[in-house]
Amino acid sequence: xxxxxxxxxxxxxxxxxxxxxxxxxxxxxxxxxxxxxxxxxxxxxxxxxxxxxxxxxxxxxxxxxxxxxxxxxxxxxxxxxxxxxxxxxxxxxxxxxxxxxxxxxxxxxxxxxxxxxxxxxxxxxxxxxxxxxxxxxxxxxxxxxxxxxxxxxxxxxxxxxxxxxxxxxxxxxxxxxxxxxxxxxxxxxxxxxxxxxxxxxxxxxxx
Amino acid sequence: xxxxxxxxxxxxxxxxxxxxxxxxxxxxxxxxxxxxxxxxxxxxxxxxxxxxxxxxxxxxxxxxxxxxxxxxxxxxxxxxxxxxxxxxxxxxxxxxxxxxxxxxxxxxxxxxxxxxxxxxxxxxxxxxxxxxxxxxxxxxxxxxxxxxxxxxxxxxxxxxxxxxxxxxxxxxxxxxxxxxxxxxxxxxxxxxxxxxxxxxxxxxxxx
Numbered sequence: 558x559x560x561x562x563x564x565x566x567x568x569x570x571x572x573x574x575x576x577x578x579x580x581x582x583x584x585x586x587x588x589x590x591x592x593x594x595x596x597x598x599x600x601x602x603x604x605x606x607x608x609x610x611x612x613x614x615x616x617x618x619x620x621x622x623x624x625x626x627x628x629x630x631x632x633x634x635x636x637x638x639x640x641x642x643x644x645x646x647x648x649x650x651x652x653x654x655x656x657x658x659x660x661x662x663x664x665x666x667x668x669x670x671x672x673x674x675x676x677x678x679x680x681x682x683x684x685x686x687x688x689x690x691x692x693x694x695x696x697x698x699x700x701x702x703x704x705x706x707x708x709x710x711x712x713x714x715x716x717x718x719x720x721x722x723x724x725x726x727x728x729x730x731x732x733x734x735x736x737x738x739x740x741x742x743x744x745x746x747x748x749x750x751x752x753x754x755x756x757x758x759x760x761x762x763x764x
Numbered sequence: 765x766x767x768x769x770x771x772x773x774x775x776x777x778x779x780x781x782x783x784x785x786x787x788x789x790x791x792x793x794x795x796x797x798x799x800x801x802x803x804x805x806x807x808x809x810x811x812x813x814x815x816x817x818x819x820x821x822x823x824x825x826x827x828x829x830x831x832x833x834x835x836x837x838x839x840x841x842x843x844x845x846x847x848x849x850x851x852x853x854x855x856x857x858x859x860x861x862x863x864x865x866x867x868x869x870x871x872x873x874x875x876x877x878x879x880x881x882x883x884x885x886x887x888x889x890x891x892x893x894x895x896x897x898x899x900x901x902x903x904x905x906x907x908x909x910x911x912x913x914x915x916x917x918x919x920x921x922x923x924x925x926x927x928x929x930x931x932x933x934x935x936x937x938x939x940x941x942x943x944x945x946x947x948x949x950x951x952x953x954x955x956x957x958x959x960x961x962x963x964x965x966x967x968x969x970x971x
Binding site: 565567571573634639663670672674 | 844875878880887
């Protein structure tokens, strides 16, 4: 049986994928991924399916087409709040081959020139934000994935009082031409013009 | 002033570096890194310095040659127990450009088909192992970098009783032809023939 390839593509640009991940995508007949990743990485002859809130449908496609070679593109690293946990509900570890990639969390810390092995990594992307403030309060270094349900301005409000003198870095559109990093302290005003932008990794530090 | 480029090369083989990291290495006049990484990634015309336990000497080289373009190769990701913290003692974040890479910890979890955002990441590579058992006892998923001072057999002894029913994965020589993964439970015997091999990422799980 062919293994299902779950491929970390990094932040989403060609210069930040690994050589082996790109080769693995090339070898697949069916490529599944976010719209932006399919445009960037899939080849003209490949069959493409957009991965969105259609996980059950995607599972059915994988089941039907597996023997032809299926690649599932994961943003960043598949092991960091990615599609992997979902796929493991249906397939055994031995049926899945994971290709690691550079996560947006790693890129955020790279831009800030900070080590991250001591960071707590949380996600509010497509999941409830309850409990996040309590978790972040326990850690002196937190990375937080945001999303449309939980945009950075909302998470800032939620987290700004979790500790004394906290420093917030909002890393927008990492690796893209529109990349922008905003620094705020607890109590400062979140800029009106950035509200609504939610492709953002937040890094929260004790000052 | 030229920035000092700190470049994550991934586990150490060409297929697992990003395109931008490889380009950044090519652009440097002086390349500093472990012997194996220099052999794999530095070009014939480049000046090479081996990074070992000679950090002060390396800092002096960087200071003297910075304007010519200096690349420091970091195993895996520079932000994960890498050379970055050392360099930041001498240079400001604005003087350093960090290129993220795939860490051996990510590769270990990829091989085990496990997510890792909820893992505690610890290192016993070139540092004392005191306190590790206490830290690992708090976490249901721990990744542990080993080293010659703290080889996996020693850390297994130290950690096997940190919780009931713990499962240990020893991931040796990840990405290399000699890659090998051993699975043990608390109380089982560490194989004699693997003693002395310390290029290993340990993953410890509550069963």
